[in-house]
Each structure stands twice: as C-alpha cells, then as structure tokens.
Amino acid sequence: MARRLRGIMDAMSTGENGRSRKVLVTGAAGYIGSHTCVVLLEAGWDVVGVDNFDNSSPVALERVAELAGRPIDFVEADLRDSAAIDAIFAEHDVDAVIHFAGLKAVGQSVAEPLLYHDTNVGSTISLLGAMTRAGVFDLVFSSSCTVYGSPDVDAMPLIESSPTNAVSPYGRTKLFIEEMLQDVAATDQPWRVLSLRYFNPVGAHPSGRIGEDPVGIPNNLMPYAMQVAVGVREELSVFGGDYPTPDGTCIRDYIHVVDVAEGHLAALDALDTVEGFEPINLGTGVGSSVLEVVAAAGRAVGTPVAHRIVDRRPGDAVTVYADPAAALQRLGWKATRDLDDICVDHWRWQQKNPNGYR
Numbered sequence: 605m606a607r608r609l610r611g612i613m614d615a616m617s618t619g620e621n622g623r624s625r626k627v628l629v630t631g632a633a634g635y636i637g638s639h640t641c642v643v644l645l646e647a648g649w650d651v652v653g654v655d656n657f658d659n660s661s662p663v664a665l666e667r668v669a670e671l672a673g674r675p676i677d678f679v680e681a682d683l684r685d686s687a688a689i690d691a692i693f694a695e696h697d698v699d700a701v702i703h704f705a706g707l708k709a710v711g712q713s714v715a716e717p718l719l720y721h722d723t724n725v726g727s728t729i730s731l732l733g734a735m736t737r738a739g740v741f742d743l744v745f746s747s748s749c750t751v752y753g754s755p756d757v758d759a760m761p762l763i764e765s766s767p768t769n770a771v772s773p774y775g776r777t778k779l780f781i782e783e784m785l786q787d788v789a790a791t792d793q794p795w796r797v798l799s800l801r802y803f804n805p806v807g808a809h810p811s812g813r814i815g816e817d818p819v820g821i822p823n824n825l826m827p828y829a830m831q832v833a834v835g836v837r838e839e840l841s842v843f844g845g846d847y848p849t850p851d852g853t854c855i856r857d858y859i860h861v862v863d864v865a866e867g868h869l870a871a872l873d874a875l876d877t878v879e880g881f882e883p884i885n886l887g888t889g890v891g892s893s894v895l896e897v898v899a900a901a902g903r904a905v906g907t908p909v910a911h912r913i914v915d916r917r918p919g920d921a922v923t924v925y926a927d928p929a930a931a932l933q934r935l936g937w938k939a940t941r942d943l944d945d946i947c948v949d950h951w952r953w954q955q956k957n958p959n960g961y962r
C-alpha cells in the first residue's frame with residue numbers, strides 16, 4: 605500500500621487522493637522522538653506514535669501537539685508485543701516508519717546485556733515482522749556513532765565505510781540491528797532503509813517546552829552540566845584532562861536535537877532514492893572538547909559551570925567526529941545550529957523544567 609503511493613506527490617507530504625502521508629514513529633515520547641514528531645507534524649506528515657513510556661512521559665506528547673498545533677495519534681504499547689503492533693498497522697494507513705524505540709544507557713547495557721538485546725533487537729524483529737505483514741517497507745532507523753567503537757584519532761572524520769567495532773552491549777545491539785536490516789534489505793522484498801548514525805544529540809526545542817529528561821543521575825555531559833547550572837547538582841566532573849588534545853579533554857561532535865529531527869524529515873523524503881540498506885552519519889563535522897562545552901554552557905547560563913577535572917572514564921574514545929558529507933549529498937541535509945545555539949536552547953529547557961516532565 606505504501607509502495608503504491610510513492611512518487612505521486614513526494615515534494616509535499618501528501619499522497620493518494622491528496623491525503624497526508626502518515627509515519628509511524630516508535631519511541632515517539634522520547635527525547636529525539638518528541639522533537640522529530642514536532643518537525644514531522646509541522647511539515648504536514650500525519651504521525652502515529654507508539655511508546656511504552658519506559659524512559660519517557662506522556663506529557664512530552666501533549667507538548668508535541670501543542671507546539672505543532674496539530675494532534676498526534678498515539679498508542680501505548682511495547683514494541684515486542686507483535687499483536688499490538690499489527691493492530692496499529694491495521695488501523696492506520698502507514699506509509700513509512702521511524703524507529704527510535706529502545707534502551708540507550710551504555711553502563712546499564714553492560715550490567716544487563718540480555719535486557720538490551722531483548723528490548724533493542726527484539727523490538728526491531730517484532731517491528732520488521734509487522735511491517736512485512738502490512739506491506740510497509742520504508743524505514744528510518746536510529747543508529748549511533750557508537751557502531752564505530754573507539755577509533756584512533758587519525759581515523760577522523762568518520763565516514764560511513766569506516767570500520768565498525770562496537771565495544772558495549774548497547775553498541776552491539778545497534779550493530780546487530782544494522783546487520784539484520786542489511787539481511788532483510790537483501791531479500792526480494794522492496795525494503796528501503798536509512799540507518800542514521802547520530803553523533804552526540806544535545807540541546808532542546810527552542811520553545812523550552814520539550815527536551816531531554818534523564819532519569820536519575822545523568823550519564824552524559826550536557827544534561828549533567830545543565831543540572832549543575834540549575835543547582836540540581838553541585839559540580840561537573842570532567843573525565844580526564846590529560847588526553848592528547850589541545851586542552852587535554854575529549855572531543856565529540858555535538859549536534860542540536862532539532863537538527864537531528866530535521867535529518868529524519870529529510871531522510872523520509874530521501875527514501876525514494878534508496879535501494880536496500882544505507883547508513884548515513886548525522887553529525888556536524890565539528891569536534892568540541894569537554895572544556896569548550898563547559899565554556900559554552902557557562903556563556904548560555906550567564907555564570908561559569910562549576911567543574912573539576914577528575915580521572916578518565918574507562919572506555920572513552922579520545923576524539924570522535926563525523927564526516928557529514930554523505931548526509932548533505934544523499935539527504936540534502938546539514939546541521940545549521942552551533943554549540944552556542946545548543947547550550948542556549950538546552951539551558952532554556954533546563955531552566956523552565958528543572959525537574960524535567962515531573
């Protein structure tokens with residue numbers, strides 16, 4: 605059914621009989637999912653979201669509809685529940701799927717690897733089965749730069765054909781799923797799959813209404829720094845000051861979450877040009893050190909963010925950043941927001957919602 609609609613009115617988000625095209629978004633209530641739903645709704649896509657709220661809040665979905673000024677269809681379900689996913693496809697005329705749902709905490713994945721394989725790989729198997737039964741073969745998948753592992757500095761910037769080598773159970777679930785997607789795309793079914801490998805998504809919607817809402821102590825740099833700035837935590841630990849970088853701290857490719865969201869809109873529109881499976885980096889191509897992030901956060905907040913250099917975090921790569929050329933060439937997309945935009949928007953979200961959605 606989705607296939608028949610292709611090529612009819614792709615420039616607009618409308619299909620057969622002028623109806624809006626509809627995308628199923630898994631993990632719609634999550635950090636990247638919620639921002640992407642706003643961008644999709646604003647672009648004219650109809651959206652049906654699914655989430656089990658394992659790591660998110662229904663409030664995020666209310667705010668998505670408020671920001672977009674349009675309703676979002678939603679089903680609360682676990683993706684591993686095949687019958688529930690079949691029912692979504694039976695009820696909704698879905699043209700394409702964006703698959704965000706999954707678990708993402710590296711440390712937890714080391715402690716509970718089976719939970720990660722069951723949730724991330726199991727959900728994807730369930731979803732692909734339901735898509736096949738419904739005759740929907742267009743998919744955008746949330747992958748991660750973690751599939752590249754901890755490459756040497758001289759391997760930067762990373763291109764899509766750079767060697768993969770996931771070093772955590774979480775990273776391996778992403779790699780296994782990519783391999784599974786390559787396997788299904790190699791069948792005679794008409795799959796068109798874009799696997800978007802995000803670098804470090806940070807920031808928040810400029811309205812300050814939706815953003816990242818980590819449960820407990822944040823594992824990642826930006827939410828931790830912002831919780832220090834808002835007074836929820838005392839001081840940021842900078843993990844390692846003796847790396848072989850200009851200021852001794854690790855370098856990453858931080859990308860605004862709204863740029864990531866817009867990358868998904870571009871990916872949906874580019875699916876027509878995809879044959880089988882294709883990985884694409886979503887990064888800025890610019891590396892920033894931890895101390896540069898801390899300084900940018902201080903500029904956004906208006907006062908320095910308290911921090912102290914401590915021991916290295918085991919397993920951290922020194923320098924990781926993307927070559928974003930393929931995204932520009934294949935999706936016509938590039939990131940447009942810089943580190944200061946990221947910090948200003950993340951700070952607005954943090955200030956307005958010091959306890960997240962709670």
Ligand code: NAD
Pocket residue numbers: 630631632633634635636637654655656657658659660661681682683684703704705706707708723727746747748749802803804805
């Ligand atoms: P998130 O935790 O905010 O969102 C994931 C959503 O999936 C949550 O709302 C959660 O409740 C839902 N979910 C989890 N298991 C589910 C299940 N079995 N059934 C239904 N819903 C389920 O995470 P995010 O940051 O928005 O990440 C989205 C995707 O992007 C994930 O697949 C993640 O691995 C990937 N990714 C994230 C980052 C990042 O830094 N945020 C980087 C690279 C890749």
Ligand code: UD1
Pocket residue numbers: 709710711748749750775802803804805823824825826828840841842843844854855856894917920
């Ligand atoms: C993390 C994930 C990775 C995922 C990526 C996407 C881990 C170990 N890795 O990567 O799988 O693909 O996010 O966003 O979680 N830092 C501090 N103090 C802190 C927190 C972080 O100094 O309190 C430093 C880290 O050492 C690192 C940088 O900040 O150098 C970024 O860390 P983080 O935000 O956790 O992202 P990654 O480690 O790049």
